[in-house]
Amino acid sequence: MTWASLAGLVRQRFPGSPAFTLAQNLSCVKQLVRKRGLQEAVECVEGAHLAGCRDLRVLNSAGGEGYRWCRAVYWSHQHQLPMRLPEPLKAVLRQMSQ
DSSP: OOHHHHHHHHHHHOOOOSSSOHHHHHHHHHHHHHHHOHHHHHHHHHHHHHHTOSSSGGGGOTTSHHHHHHHHHHHHHHHHSOOOOOHHHHHHHHHHHO
């Protein structure tokens, strides 16, 4: 994922409100990308969306609690999804089990 696609995801999921604007949400994400990297920022934005956050100011908490909480929500959701195997691998496993 690139910065442009991450910014698009933020625009889609957190369009902003009078209390916390889109520009402020993007600023929070930009700080997070600088500190943690693009992939972890994506996980945090997705986790904040799954947790029902209205804005992304939670990601810049002083102690990092919001960051850790959003990543935990993201990964708990990822572990609940069924595992998708490619069809060729499924065929090999079926042959082995017969």
